[in-house]
Amino acid sequence: MDFEQLKTFIEVQRQKSFSKAAEKLRITQPAVSAQIRSLEREIGETLFDRKGGKVTFTAAGRVFEPFAEHALDCQRHMMMMVAEQLRSPRGEVGISAQESTSLYVLPDVFVEFKKYYPKVALKIIRSERARTLELLANREIDFGVVSLPVKDARFAVETIHRDELVLTVPTDHPLRSIKDAGVKDIVKYPFLLPKQGRQRELILNIFGMQDVQPKTVMEVESGELMKRFILSGLGIGFLPSANIADEIKRGTLEIVKLESLRLSRDLGIVYLKEKSMTRATKAFLEIATRDVGGPGSSGLPA
Numbered sequence: 001m002d003f004e005q006l007k008t009f010i011e012v013q014r015q016k017s018f019s020k021a022a023e024k025l026r027i028t029q030p031a032v033s034a035q036i037r038s039l040e041r042e043i044g045e046t047l048f049d050r051k052g053g054k055v056t057f058t059a060a061g062r063v064f065e066p067f068a069e070h071a072l073d074c075q076r077h078m079m080m081m082v083a084e085q086l087r088s089p090r091g092e093v094g095i096s097a098q099e100s101t102s103l104y105v106l107p108d109v110f111v112e113f114k115k116y117y118p119k120v121a122l123k124i125i126r127s128e129r130a131r132t133l134e135l136l137a138n139r140e141i142d143f144g145v146v147s148l149p150v151k152d153a154r155f156a157v158e159t160i161h162r163d164e165l166v167l168t169v170p171t172d173h174p175l176r177s178i179k180d181a182g183v184k185d186i187v188k189y190p191f192l193l194p195k196q197g198r199q200r201e202l203i204l205n206i207f208g209m210q211d212v213q214p215k216t217v218m219e220v221e222s223g224e225l226m227k228r229f230i231l232s233g234l235g236i237g238f239l240p241s242a243n244i245a246d247e248i249k250r251g252t253l254e255i256v257k258l259e260s261l262r263l264s265r266d267l268g269i270v271y272l273k274e275k276s277m278t279r280a281t282k283a284f285l286e287i288a289t290r291d292v293g294g295p296g297s298s299g300l301p302a
Helices: 003-015 018-025 029-043 059-087 099-104 107-116 129-137 198-209 223-231 241-250 279-288
Strands: 091-097 120-126 143-147 155-170 190-194 215-220 237-240 253-256 263-272
Touching (some): 003 018, 003 029, 003 059, 018 029, 091 129, 091 279, 099 107, 099 120, 099 223, 099 237, 099 241, 107 120, 120 279, 129 263, 143 198, 143 279, 155 198, 155 241, 190 237, 198 263, 215 223, 223 237, 223 241, 223 253, 237 241, 241 253, 263 279
Antiparallel strands (some): 155 253, 155 263
């Protein structure tokens, strides 16, 4: 059955006449009769008693009426919500990123988005890189924010953030007195290494090029945990500069400049190419891929 049949059924009941219902619906009487017959065949019962020139409900018609009214109410509500969605997006946008990215890179994006789209919920999942890409592939989230590159033809990728990985030490560490420290200076001290991910690969590549191994004291799950361990004096390690900006200002951590060595980190927003976007997800992507609060940032997706 379809909504047109239900509308015809309700109108026949209201008008107590097939011909009057046809006039009201602006269709022919044979069309009304055909729709009611089709509905009765599907239900398996006669819905109207047509005897004596009057159209009245049968017992089945009386039972069916409230369900038909409810279905039409649901349709009207659905159409109203769709129209409202076009005026003001609703729903949910799912984003997965590592803990440090969620804490230090994405908050400005979230604030800007919620300012203009308060009715859209943001579902934030903190996951490491491999898990984020898995969630994307399984269509469990809309966007992932991960270290680049991402070499998977299923995904579209846009760079949203670039900063440096810097050697971070406590303020009283011996390395801070060395003007241009080298990799061989680093290996003299207890070293904290990311447990997995793109940053781990970049860092190990540095030591591999010098044919040395760091004195790894601990493999750490997250950048935030590594920062706390460095503050506690458990070791030194590489962290994105965005993660330690506040600590550098407060003078609780320091950056050691390394001789002829710079490690850059690019973060990208990743999404499935074949997945259709809602108005809300399009808006989030546009905000995420521009400088939030920068010049020309007042224009938003209509």
